[in-house]
Amino acid sequence: MAVVTGGNKGIGFAVVKCLAELGLNVVLTARDTQKGEAAVEALRAQGLVGHVHFLLLDVSDPISITTFASSFHAKFGSTLDILVNNAGVSFNGLEENSVEHAETVIKTNFYGPKMLIEALLPLFRCSSSSITRILNVSSRLGSLNKMRNAEMRAMLEREDLLVEEMDGMVNMFLRDVKNGTWKSKGWPSYWTDYAVSKLALNAYSMVLAKRYSYNGSGLSVNCFCPGFTQTTMTNGKGTHTADHAASFVASLALLPPHQLPTGKFFSIGKKATPLLNTSSKL
Numbered sequence: 170m171a172v173v174t175g176g177n178k179g180i181g182f183a184v185v186k187c188l189a190e191l192g193l194n195v196v197l198t199a200r201d202t203q204k205g206e207a208a209v210e211a212l213r214a215q216g217l218v219g220h221v222h223f224l225l226l227d228v229s230d231p232i233s234i235t236t237f238a239s240s241f242h243a244k245f246g247s248t249l250d251i252l253v254n255n256a257g258v259s260f261n262g263l264e265e266n267s268v269e270h271a272e273t274v275i276k277t278n279f280y281g282p283k284m285l286i287e288a289l290l291p292l293f294r295c296s297s298s299s300i301t302r303i304l305n306v307s308s309r310l311g312s313l314n315k316m317r318n319a320e321m322r323a324m325l326e327r328e329d330l331l332v333e334e335m336d337g338m339v340n341m342f343l344r345d346v347k348n349g350t351w352k353s354k355g356w357p358s359y360w361t362d363y364a365v366s367k368l369a370l371n372a373y374s375m376v377l378a379k380r381y382s383y384n385g386s387g388l389s390v391n392c393f394c395p396g397f398t399q400t401t402m403t404n405g406k407g408t409h410t411a412d413h414a415a416s417f418v419a420s421l422a423l424l425p426p427h428q429l430p431t432g433k434f435f436s437i438g439k440k441a442t443p444l445l446n447t448s449s450k451l
Contacts (some may be wrong), residue, residue, distance in 0.1 A: 176406040183415030189220040200227035228281030254282035261349030271362035278366035311367030318355030376442040378432030
């Protein structure tokens with residue numbers, strides 16, 4: 170059983186379709202009931218009857234996350250094998266860099282996946298013969314080389330990084346936005362709020378991967394950057410389609426246990442790197 174957030178369009182819709190075509194039962198989530206149900210009907214019309222289900226979820230709303238987890242458990246039990254955190258927002262055009270909606274971006278792109286993972290951890294299927302998987306759709310904009318604030322970068326590079334420190338970092342960023350000082354404080358210079366949200370998501374994924382690799386729980390946590398994909402976020406511009414990106418997501422999510430890493434950052438056409446990597450072409 171797989172859950173894909175933000176599944177009513179773009180990469181999320183393509184991932185749901187790809188996984189369902191491979192025979193998996195997939196829960197497509199969306200924050201709009203009408204759009205989510207329409208997406209499910211579109212997939213069922215393509216022959217994917219019985220494989221795709223819809224549950225309402227707004228990852229920026231803690232109450233919605235709690236309700237979703239309860240609904241999933243009531244309908245499917247503790248049967249979750251794969252979670253693809255795809256839902257995300259940016260309010261900037263390709264050449265814009267406003268932070269007007271920074272709080273919404275942080276809530277959706279960082280705190281949303283974080284809270285959802287914590288809510289769903291008890292619902293992952295426990296099996297000695299398999300590995301449950303979390304794949305967070307992230308961005309190379311969250312690479313360490315985008316962080317010009319030396320103090321924050323040094324913190325993120327530490328092996329013993331704490332979740333509380335990540336929370337402190339994003340809160341500091343939001344304070345700088347509120348105070349109008351964010352441009353001078355060394356935060357990423359391109360799509361700043363989006364970059365900070367993905368930097369925090371990468372860091373949280375690294376901490377989570379380390380935590381569960383130590384206790385032998387059979388949980389793999391990785392991130393994937395789909396690159397410059399043709400979606401509404403890019404106004405339809407890009408070097409490849411959502412279907413192309415989705416095929417990589419499905420391949421990563423379904424790697425056999427002996428090939429499945431944890432704590433890695435994947436991107437199209439690149440080798441896996443540590444989650445908080447310093448290389449980026451963006």
